[in-house]
Amino acid sequence: MIPNSTLPNVRWSARRTRRNITLLGLAALLVLTLLGLAFTVDRLRAGNRVRLERVNLAQVEQSRFFGLLRDMETSLRGYLLAGDEAFLTPYDDAVSQYTDVAAELRRRIESANLGSDQIIQDLEALEEAAQTWREQADVSLSQQQTDALNG
Numbered sequence: 001m002i003p004n005s006t007l008p009n010v011r012w013s014a015r016r017t018r019r020n021i022t023l024l025g026l027a028a029l030l031v032l033t034l035l036g037l038a039f040t041v042d043r044l045r046a047g048n049r050v051r052l053e054r055v056n057l058a059q060v061e062q063s064r065f066f067g068l069l070r071d072m073e074t075s076l077r078g079y080l081l082a083g084d085e086a087f088l089t090p091y092d093d094a095v096s097q098y099t100d101v102a103a104e105l106r107r108r109i110e111s112a113n114l115g116s117d118q119i120i121q122d123l124e125a126l127e128e129a130a131q132t133w134r135e136q137a138d139v140s141l142s143q144q145q146t147d148a149l150n151g
Contacts, residue, residue, distance in 0.1 A: 058108035
């Protein structure tokens, strides 16, 4: 006798159809949830990248700001020790750039929107200390120049 090679007659019941539709609906819901999650993560990542770029720009300005303060202090000290006016060139350059760099640093910090007034307060305190130092430096500079003229 020849074996029956036909497939058994599979009948789709209403119960099986409802179950498959429910599973397809859950799969579609899962896919939509994952797409929504991916979109949200991408938006957060993009926002963080923009904020990080702003913070990096503020750090660059901070480095310029402290570099100018260092140049002022170093060149003034060189002039006071050696009496050579060539040391005053970096001092004068730094003094002329200081106001612009300080304003740019403040703008960069505010645009970074770090949400902390403490950073602005620290910057203001630093600017006040730098101004006090510059006033003292100007006094020392004028005394040195007066002494050099008097011989």
